[in-house]
Amino acid sequence: MKQLRRLRAICVLTAIFLWDLVVASVSVARIVLAPTIRTHPAIIAVPVSVRRPWAVALFAYFTSLTPGSTCLHVSDDRTRLYLHILDTQDAEASVARFKQLYERWILELEA
Amino acid sequence: MFVILLISLIGACVMPLAARVIGRGAGLVIALLPIGLLAAFVSMAPVVERGWVLGEGRNWAPRIGLDLTLRLDGFSFLFCLLVTGICALVVIYAGGYLTGKPRQERTRFFTLILLFQTAMLGTVLAESLLVMLLFWEATSILSFLLVGFDSRSARARRAALMALQVTAFGGLMLLAAVLMIGHVLGSYSMAEAVRQAETIAASPLGTPIVACILIAAFTKSAQFPFHFWLPNAMQAPTPASAYLHSATMVKLGIYLLARFEPVFAATGWGRGVVVTVACLTMLVAALQALRAENFKSALAYSTIASLGILTLLVGLDGPAATVAMVGFLLAHALYKAALFFCAGVVLHATGQQNLRALGGLARVLPFTALACVGASLSMAGIPPFIGFISKEFLFEAQIESSWETAPLAIAVIVNAAMVGVAGVVTLRPFFLGGAKHRELRNGESLSLVAPPLLLAVAGLLISLDPDWITRVALRPAVAAVYGRAVDVDIAVWHGLTPMLMLSAVVIGIGALIVRYWRQIHIRLRGAERFDRLALEKLWERSLRGLMHGSRALTGWVQHGDLRRYLLVVVGGMAALIAWSVIAAGAVPRLPDAGTLRLAPALVALVGLGGAVAATRAQSLFTAMIATGLTGFSIALTFMLNGAPDLALTQFAVEALLVVLLTALLMAVPLASPATRTPAMRRSDAVVAGVMALMLVAGIVDMAAGPQGSAASAFYSEMSYLGGKGHNVVNVILVDFRAFDTLGETMVIAMAAVLARSLLMRRGRAAQEAAQPSVHFSFQAFGRVLSWTLLAASLVILWRGHDQPGGGFVGGLVAALSFALLSLAYGVERAERTLRAGPLTLVGIGMACTLASGLPGLIAGRPYLTHLWWEPVWFPKLGTTMIFDLGVYLVVLGAVLAFLFGLQREATK
């Protein structure tokens, strides 16, 4: 049962991963090719619930694939990720999205 | 004669050992050698007397025109008698003179003297000019060693060096002359040279040949302006002075002149030069002799004057001159050696040789005084001594020759001066000045007084009964020099002749000189312009100037600025190419314009752009990035033009360079202040641009030429059939041209050794490098990625024979995997993972590569012939794989040696 849940988590993560990759690229391309460059970059801190190092690394990995976001730094105690967002109007919403999209499934894996 | 030379040589090495065993009497024992040799020569007298020439030939090196022919004619015979006879006396004398010196020194002295005797005999006996040159140089070297015998004395060393440098200069001139004669005649035979004197003189090389011979002779015989070395050479122990610097060696110049008289006589100007130089020498030397206040230097200058007379006589034409020359040669040897012996006794006894400080020695050194009187009378040309006879001949020769007044007048003056010197050196130390020396350091001994006495007596006896010596030695010698027999009539009394009158005049003036020596001496000493005539200052100053000039030149050339060195090299190279192209007169060809593919062209241009940017970069980091861009673009260019192996290797190299050079840049400051002025940059750019243009011209022309390589075609055919590999490049590397790869593997291995010896090692770092701060994700993924790379490197190694890859790239990729480890976790961790030291890896790799060629060798085939095993159930296996594995290990080990060392240094 546990194995099955993990398998499902992996599948979902892969799917999100591939989709995000495309979205990220397209969005970057759109920004780049727009007549005028208009970005709203930001650095945000995301609290981390997963505890295992590999899980944190995985979280950082997936956040770095997301459209226009990259994990800039992981705090030494591994409780926060610092992300650089290429273009965001609402930092809070972004944080929520990361936790909702990735951390949920990684927690599933870690369990 | 070979036997004689050989005995002389062996004896010179063996006999002096007696001095180690025997104390006082050593000289007598050792003298048996020269006495024996003298006897041997005397036994040949009957042959020589008949005017026959004894010749002996041995092949030495015929292919280089060198034969060891010896030849004994009358002139050589006279020299041989003098050389061996005086040597015997010198050795006996030295036995006494050196008493009390350490055994080692005595042995050394005797060895040198006897070796010198051999060298002299060799010089005068040699028929081949090359052989003569050989011995001639040996006399110079031995003279150097004897002059500087007391090597603790700086003066002695200086004098020795001067003597050597002057005579060696002459030796080189002689070498040039001999080679030119050989070039003209095609033979190095002296007889041939004399026979073909006209040919030599008439050849285009005639003038340089004669000039070289004259210079050689003048330096050896201390003729003006090379005379200055001889008085200094008196630093030698007195027996050596007596032997080398008065009786024998200095007369080699005369020997040479006499032998080559026909040659320079044939030039028309040779005689004039010889006579002029001789007269100058005589004058200068005579005056200096009167100035000298030192026993030995007075003798030395008088020797120079005598050598001048001899030179003059060689220069004069007519048989009488020859007779006079031969006679004077003998007379001078006898009396001058005796006088030196006496000077030696005085020096030995009193430790003093200043003529003004000596006096009244006749009482304590009676036999020496006696010998001195005898020799001096001869030197002064007082009858019935032999010196008188020779002087008579001198005047006769001058009157007979075509040279008239000036030489004659000079000869009179000089001879008068000689009389003066003879009187002074006899009277002052021995008879005048009261009893200054009651306490003597050493008294007379038999071995000290017998030689000078013998010589003095001989001088008297010969003149009283000249028949024997005339018959045996003089007449053959004259015949040999003059080329045909001359009736030599030697007697003390010739009747009242002009010569006798001249003699009387000379003696008269001489007596006056003796009387007023003190005044003349003081006057002359005060006149400093004579110091300038010494010329030794000039020589020394020019040597010092040479040294200074050399230092200045070297300082200018070797200024230490690397940039200017490199500029010279690059500029020189460009000039060389330009010369080569222009001188070859070829016109550059242009290749057919093929279809230019745009993308690869653009990629190549990006590479060029990177290079340009690298030159303009302010920061070293930027320069490095720009360099990397070039490397990257060129790698792409390779790939786009059908060279995947090259591309892969170049990519790997670029990546590793980044890893390694960033470690270097970590240590050094990135911002570099300007090291060149704008003008320098401009000139550098011009030089670099010119160089690049030259290369373009060459490469374009080459590319336009015909194409097609037999080797390529062969490899393309044989790579699979013979080398069992699909990847032709790899098969070339591990099989066809495996030997290159082997060498290259060694190159990398040695680079690793260097890196290991220059960079810090584990344990040597006092403080462990701090754990670098690395992104968390990097640390999380690093290990996996590193193992992936390592696995990939093994795949690349394995597949290399058929697909792009191989040992090199494999090793580089494996090294990259460790680079990754060390970047993520620090160098310690990477080193721990490797376990073995990088150099051990390198050593094992070298062994693999080298050993992979051995099976072929053992199987009786050439080294590196690869053997294959192709079982059906397994992929083919060959020794190439061991070879490639070795390459892999060496590359891996070497890069790791660099990597670990550099990273340690960087984090220090």
Next chain:
Amino acid sequence: MTCMGDALLLTLPVLVPFLGAALALLLRKHPAAALMTGLAASGFVLLASVALLTRVMVDPRVPLTVFGGWPQGFGIGFSAALPGSALVVVTALILFAAAIYAIGDIGPRRRRGGYDALMLAMAGAMNGACLTNDLFNLYVWFELALLAALGLLTIDRRPAQIDGAIRYAAFAMLAATFILIGVGMIYGMTGTLDIRTAGAVLADSPASVASAVAAALLLGGLMLKSGLAPFHLWLPASYHTAPTTVAAVFAGLLTKMGFYALLLVMVVIFGVGRGAPGGAQLTPLLGGIAALTMLLCVAGALGQTDMRRILAYHVVAQVGYMMAALALGTRDGVTAAIFYMVHSMIVQANLFFGAGLIRRASASWDLTRAGGIVRREPLFALLFAVPVLSLSGIPPFSGFWAKLFVIRESLDADMAWLGGVALLAGLLTIVSMSTFWSDACWKDARRTSMRAVPKSGLVAMALLSAATVVIGLMPQWLWSIAQLSARLLEGQG
């Protein structure tokens, strides 16, 4: 059987040093074992090389092996044509002497730094360069020699060594570039890397810009390697920083190897002396280069008091003589160059050995501080006089004949001026070397306590001095070899 023997004999001079180097590298933590490896390998190579030379002299067919067993021209071949095999013997002799000398000169610290492996690699590189038939292979050996040399140069890690090594490396890499481009162009023109084949192809094709550029590049690159003026600037600044044994080996081998390659390339590929298109236009330049080198470098030696610098300058000046001989453009000129090369290799190495012992005795490289050798070490003073006299061109030592041949051939080639320059440089050499010997050996020592010179050093010097004397007394022997070599080089063997 003979073929098999030939292959073995040709392989050993390279294989043995390399195997020894691998072994020494693995044994580097045990200096004594490394020492024995070095000594044994050097001795074995000497024997093998003598056997090879004997084989060449006995049997007129030139031994040849192609590594990998491929047909000739398609693999890398080694052939024991003279003068290569003769040079291998000299190289082996010098390296064996160096191995002996190193007993007293190279301590455990240096051996742990990889001394033996580096030296053996150098030996292999030298022998490879002498025997190879392949142009690119020659380049590889040069690079190996360079790397080994740099490793040896910096073995003590002193600043002066590092600095010297940087200069050396910069020049050597420039040289390598020139040579490599030259080699590449030869391949591009002829489609082969075999030296003789390339020469034959070039001789049959008309002069072209490409061949002119390639000739100049190879000449310039090899001039850099052999230290010919004005490209000699790196040499006096780097040789003198190395340990004595290393400096001796450098002096004996490195520049001469460069010159050998220069000779090979100029004579075989560009036909200097045969008036072949491609290289003929360079001949007039060679004389000027030779004269400049001789005079400039002897002058350099005159201005110094540091023994190693003096000798380093003489090293270059001697290459000038060889170049002078080559510049004559005649076969006898080439013969004289080869003779000079052999003489000079032995003598230069020996001189550095001697300088090292003098330094050992008087604790200084400075001539003004040295002295007293004659009284303390008379045997050494005598042994040292041999190379000194030989370098000065005094008979009956090898240098006399070497100089004599150069001057004689310059007369025969109607380039007497070059002989004159050689004579002048010879005079300055005498001045320099006589002062050297007098200062080092005759003068009284400034220091009262002198250290004894190691016996191993004397043995090494005796070995080389004996060779000098033998050549001096039997010049014809070497001359014949050199003459045969010149014939073989010109392809008329």
Next chain:
Amino acid sequence: MTLTILSAVLGLVLAIALVLAGWRMVRGPGFADRVIALDMLTAIAVGFAALTAVTTGRGAFLDIALGIALINFVATLAFAAFLERKRREP
């Protein structure tokens, strides 16, 4: 045939991308800019390898693509490490 022409065109586009990335590499202004541009080169190189594989029909070039992917990211990481460590020095 179309494939060949397309490949040539795409190659040119990639070359233009290379020029742009190279421009950034050379111009900077910061070290970080240069390094990022360098990383861009990896993608371009792999792209070139894939294109060449198509035009020549040789799988060997895909091996090269893999090789480049394997090799080049190490260089980027090394540069990044350099930037991190160099920061404290003047």
Next chain:
Amino acid sequence: MLYALTGAGIIGCAIFMILSRNLVRMLLGLSLLATGTNLLLFLAGRIGSEQPPIIRDGAKALGVSADPVAQALILTAIVIGFALTVMLGVLVLRAWRSGGTVDAREVDAAEMVGPAQERDDLHG
């Protein structure tokens, strides 16, 4: 022609850098020099086919392809050039560590003569 210009141009730039007195710049120049040289060597094999010199599966011999010999030579040259560059880098680093400078004008220990050099010898 274009490649010849590129290769020679790179070599020209490299020479310009080598002439700089900054040792690191010189080092980078030498690395560039090797790159340019390799490109010129590639031209010696002529530029033509973009087919790699790899025998196709099933074939016994190589068809039309780029010249394999030149490639083998360059491969060797690349690795040698790499070894030399890194080795020089090590030397430069050592010079920096001992003298605190990478300016060639100040790295002149080898050109020094006299007492300083002597001290260095005796205690080095």
Next chain:
Amino acid sequence: MIVVAMVLMTLGTAFVLAAAIGVIRLRDPLQRMHSATKAGTLGTALLILGALLTGTIDRTGTGLLTLIFLLITLPLVAQVLARASYVSGSRLEGIGSDPLDGELDRTDEMLR
């Protein structure tokens, strides 16, 4: 099939070009990094995929491995580069508040 391949390849190349343009046009290193890594890698991935689909090359395994490896390394490179850019003091255009201030050392002046 071949059409799909060609479309993929074209698309991939377009992405690479877009990424390169981004590297030129975007205003600070961190933004450029987004463009270089993400768009660049996707473009390359599409190119490889397209190449595999042309059917002229029999190296599906190698191609897929390359794809996977690129995708694995892409976020890693992005993260490491981002941090390095930040730490090396790059100017950050338009960043309001910086929560990393005080958490991560950073050079005051940009390394250039």
